[in-house]
Amino acid sequence: MIRYLLAVAVLVAASCVPALAGEPVMKADPAYGVRYAQEKVATLPNDQETPYLTLFGDRNDPKFREMVTWFDANEILNGIKTQTHWNVIYTDNPLYGERYAATVPALPCVRLQAVTEEQPVAEYSGVNVPMTADALARGLNSTASSAKCFLPWRRNHNCPTPSPQPKPIHVDPPAPPLPPTPPGPKHEAFPWLLLAMLTAVGGSLGAVKHVRDIYYGHKA
């Protein structure tokens, strides 16, 4: 009996040791040596709706290199960058040549895309790229504002807030009450009755004349 209890105690202790030591429970696959550990918990970004901001260009192009720096230096551009899927795709990246080259009108190119729109929300390429970071920021921001229904960063940023309401500066005095309107001429109703009577008289006179002409003859 003592041996039996001792054996049980040893088994229990042996099964508890790995758990106490904090080791993960492993499932071994002896054939391929693949081990599977416990779950790693991570917060997955729910960025399905996040817009895409992409720069296409030649890494040797000074204009393009300058544009890349704009997105760190300019506050608005940096704000847009951090709230989008930001990609810089160089022309020597095979991904550019095989996937995007046919869709880029000219280099360098800035493209802003929303997942709910088939066409880019904004695109500046070649000579149409603004000369300064501020101009590009203004351009992207104004375009985005018109599309703010689906661009999340516009929902809560840079939108005019309605309060506090500005005080009115020039207030006109209340207008004096209008003078009472003088009684105008009475609007006379159309004399329907008179018209009917005249019509009846005229009709009966004509009828009488017609009867006289038929029964008593008309003297030429």
Next chain:
Amino acid sequence: MKFLAVALLSLVLTGCDVAVHLDGFDMGRTPAVKTEYPTVNLPLSLRQSNWVGSRNEGSCVHATMVTLFRWQNRPNTADSWRQRHGNGEWPEDLAQKFDYEGIRYAYVTNGDVAFLEWACQTRRGCGVTVMGGKHMVALVHFDSEWAGILDNNDTDTITWVSRDTFVAEWQNSNGWAVTPVYAPAPPLP
């Protein structure tokens, strides 16, 4: 006069019934997004084939990661990974390597289908185990009906299987799925 005018107008307009029918055109069902099939639509030349490592083992996990690095616009990481890693891999070891190199990643080993949905809805794709857990392929599409698989042993074709079939295969292969977490390649306009 007013009465006469109204009467005249009524007479003129009688029989002018305006009816416009737009048969076969339902604007409410016009899709707003151009959907790519598969979602992770990587050009052929960027799909990494499997290679034999220094221990004479296949490198399916690393090949899948290289493919996903390229899709997530990390060409330098992809090339570097291809040069420095190889052979068979398992979740903990891969996680250790990612941690060591400061690579953002996410993975599950419990066969949670929600992870696959997340990976493909965010257009990132992921590596998934198949064949009882001894092989890894890239899941490049996953919707309510279909799963698209890019096998690093045959990178020319995307294999399409029904969603249920794929999920059963994956869950019977230890249910390991892993992906780098960077900005996915932008959609085509």
